[in-house]
Amino acid sequence: MTISLQNGINTLIGQIDAPIASFFSSCVHCGLCADACLFYTETLDPKYTPIHKLEPMRRLWQQEYTFWGKLMQKVGLSKPVTDEDLAEWEPLVYDSCTLCGRCSMVCPVGNDIVYMVRKMREGMVASGHAPEGLKGATQRAIELGSPMGLNINTLNAQIKHAEKDTGLTVPMDVEGADYMMVLSSAEIADYPEIIGAVTRIFKQANVSWTLASDGFEGTNSGIQIGSSDLAAEIVGRIVHAAERLKVKFVISPECGHAFTALRWEGPNLIGRPYPFKVIHIIELLDELRSSGRLKTEGVDETRMTFHDPCQMVRRGGVVEQPRNLMHMVAPNFVEMPDAGVQNWCCGGGGGVSANHRAEPLRVKVFSRKKEQLDAVNAKTIVTSCSNCRTMLLDGLENHHMDTEVIGLTELIAEHLADNAEGKAS
Amino acid sequence: MEQEMLLWVRGTGLQIATAVFVIGMVYRMLHIFMLGRKKSLAEARGSEWSGGFRTMWKRSFVTTKLSARGNFTVIAGLIFHLGFFVTFLFLSQHIDLIRAVLGFGWPAMPRGVIDIAAVLSIGAMIALLVHRFIDPVKRMLSDFQDYLTWTLSFLPLLTGFMLLREIGFEYITLLTLHIASVELLLVIAPFTKLAHMFSTFIARWYNGAVNGFKGIEI
Numbered sequence: 001m002t003i004s005l006q007n008g009i010n011t012l013i014g015q016i017d018a019p020i021a022s023f024f025s026s027c028v029h030c031g032l033c034a035d036a037c038l039f040y041t042e043t044l045d046p047k048y049t050p051i052h053k054l055e056p057m058r059r060l061w062q063q064e065y066t067f068w069g070k071l072m073q074k075v076g077l078s079k080p081v082t083d084e085d086l087a088e089w090e091p092l093v094y095d096s097c098t099l100c101g102r103c104s105m106v107c108p109v110g111n112d113i114v115y116m117v118r119k120m121r122e123g124m125v126a127s128g129h130a131p132e133g134l135k136g137a138t139q140r141a142i143e144l145g146s147p148m149g150l151n152i153n154t155l156n157a158q159i160k161h162a163e164k165d166t167g168l169t170v171p172m173d174v175e176g177a178d179y180m181m182v183l184s185s186a187e188i189a190d191y192p193e194i195i196g197a198v199t200r201i202f203k204q205a206n207v208s209w210t211l212a213s214d215g216f217e218g219t220n221s222g223i224q225i226g227s228s229d230l231a232a233e234i235v236g237r238i239v240h241a242a243e244r245l246k247v248k249f250v251i252s253p254e255c256g257h258a259f260t261a262l263r264w265e266g267p268n269l270i271g272r273p274y275p276f277k278v279i280h281i282i283e284l285l286d287e288l289r290s291s292g293r294l295k296t297e298g299v300d301e302t303r304m305t306f307h308d309p310c311q312m313v314r315r316g317g318v319v320e321q322p323r324n325l326m327h328m329v330a331p332n333f334v335e336m337p338d339a340g341v342q343n344w345c346c347g348g349g350g351g352v353s354a355n356h357r358a359e360p361l362r363v364k365v366f367s368r369k370k371e372q373l374d375a376v377n378a379k380t381i382v383t384s385c386s387n388c389r390t391m392l393l394d395g396l397e398n399h400h401m402d403t404e405v406i407g408l409t410e411l412i413a414e415h416l417a418d419n420a421e422g423k424a425s
Numbered sequence: 426m427e428q429e430m431l432l433w434v435r436g437t438g439l440q441i442a443t444a445v446f447v448i449g450m451v452y453r454m455l456h457i458f459m460l461g462r463k464k465s466l467a468e469a470r471g472s473e474w475s476g477g478f479r480t481m482w483k484r485s486f487v488t489t490k491l492s493a494r495g496n497f498t499v500i501a502g503l504i505f506h507l508g509f510f511v512t513f514l515f516l517s518q519h520i521d522l523i524r525a526v527l528g529f530g531w532p533a534m535p536r537g538v539i540d541i542a543a544v545l546s547i548g549a550m551i552a553l554l555v556h557r558f559i560d561p562v563k564r565m566l567s568d569f570q571d572y573l574t575w576t577l578s579f580l581p582l583l584t585g586f587m588l589l590r591e592i593g594f595e596y597i598t599l600l601t602l603h604i605a606s607v608e609l610l611l612v613i614a615p616f617t618k619l620a621h622m623f624s625t626f627i628a629r630w631y632n633g634a635v636n637g638f639k640g641i642e643i
Contacts, residue, residue: 016460017461018631019631020460021457022631023628025453025624025628026621027621029568031560032491032498035491035492046562046565049562049566065456065460068616068617108502110629110631263467264467266467273468317636317642342489
């Protein structure tokens with residue numbers, strides 16, 4: 001047995017806790033989870049059945065923790081986990097799972113399958129079986145500070161544009177601000193208009209906020225690849241910056257996995273509770289709305305729909321807030337079938353979008369999203385995750401669909417009431 | 426000889442089987458709990474307990490839209506489980522046994538209802554087995570234990586129905602076979618996926634607790 005395989009197996013066994021033991025003990029191989037997974041529904045290939053993606057881990061659980069497994073080992077009917085098995089499972093664990101968590105909602109015995117996939121990835125990384133694309137993104141995040149290779153200079157350039165467009169100052173490294181805003185790589189690189197949008201909204205709502213030069217990047221490839229050590233280092237930069245600036249809140253950007261990394265996994269990764277609270281930008285905007293600090297004027301009559309990012313809704317519990325905001329400005333807002341906690345993934349979450357090998361499969365399974373979109377025939381899709389946004393744009397382009405995609409924060413900023421200073425002309 | 430066999434399965438055999446079932450199942454469940462889990466250091470937005478209990482109950486009803494194969498599995502699975510528990514808990518002879526052991530019982534259901542429940546349950550089990558052979562997802566997932574546990578669950582239903590109708594063998598033989606099949610189920614259950622009869626509720630609780638902690642209403 002190679003050292004990397006031994007590492008992988010030890011890590012996988014180490015990941016097995018009471019929830020996982022209860023899940024594997026309960027699975028009756030009913031196959032219902034297949035119906036919840038877009039990689040199965042769009043290909044009808046049984047290998048994409050969610051629980052099957054965990055087969056090496058299940059075998060290890062059985063061999064290590066059950067009487068049956070020990071008995072099978074004694075009589076020579078046990079099948080050890082090999083390097084070949086892990087190599088075969090790598091595309092199943094990474095390319096065909098976006099960690100969307102839909103399977104965890106359907107399992108009749110209650111198995112939280114995505115909880116297990118997240119942990120299985122820890123073992124895959126330890127055994128050296130992770131996709132090159134994700135390895136590269138994680139390496140850039142560790143060495144350069146961002147999975148897309150962006151740095152503070154890139155951000156400063158975008159800030160200059162935002163300041164020129166809005167006539168407002170974008171606060172940087174302001175000690176004692178209430179809120180510290182974090183951005184995602186995709187926002188800085190592809191959707192920098194978010195910087196101007198939040199600057200104007202916070203100006204109107206009189207929010208005390210700042211960006212941090214040493215903690216501006218929320219995208220966490222460590223979570224996606226399944227390396228808690230690296231994920232801790234990435235999230236640790238934000239924690240360090242927030243503590244340095246003594247902020248009360250850190251605002252998670254429009255990025256699903258950044259929210260999961262910051263809000264739910266972060267304290268466990270660094271091994272202590274935060275001295276600040278984490279709030280998603282959409283949660284904050286809705287709070288500002290309900291307290292009367294966020295005021296909009298005019299509406300957009302376009303037929304719009306809202307795409308729920310999995311990590312925000314099903315795995316994050318931010319369900320009503322985006323709808324409250326949509327209703328402020330979009331009178332013709334329509335819901336897709338399965339909207340809300342049952343929404344279908346864009347196909348690119350959980351590191352799939354950074355994994356080039358997965359692209360043909362990702363493009364194929366977009367047909368599920370297309371079916372949802374076709375049902376409502378909206379002219380504009382609004383979302384609150386920059387990765388979903390890119391995936392939607394890509395999918396729409398591939399299907400030659402003439403549909404616009406925008407971020408919810410920008411939509412709100414476009415309709416800020418006149419009394420807002422710095423309103424773009 | 427037949428009388429002796431019956432006496433053994435009704436006496437010593439049943440005692441051994443019950444003891445193995447109870448001790449084995451308690452050990453299996455304790456073993457799950459003893460693996461533990463890390464307490465989350467993130468700030469909770471809701472209650473783990475209420476989320477856990479909500480999912481323990483709500484997951485009995487699948488609300489996600491399913492394909493035809495999924496709907497078939499849910500409906501056939503529901504019929505099998507309901508039929509199994511109706512025959513187990515509401516046949517007068519079973520209630521007599523429970524009263525003799527525990528000192529209390531409850532009213533039985535009419536034989537006609539039990540007959541229908543048993544037939545439906547047996548039919549659903551056969552349909553589920555056929556589906557396991559022909560459905561590509563289930564066929565790929567299935568291993569020896571799936572077929573073993575199907576057999577162990579099927580035999581008490583089948584022998585029980587044959588006993589009520591006195592089909593195939595003499596009454597004493599059928600009664601012996603029926604009790605023996607139940608004992609086989611009891612002895613093997615704690616060591617196979619039949620343990621899901623209890624672990625399901627632990628699994629549902631953990632799943633719901635994660636959502637409850639995050640304040641997600643699922």
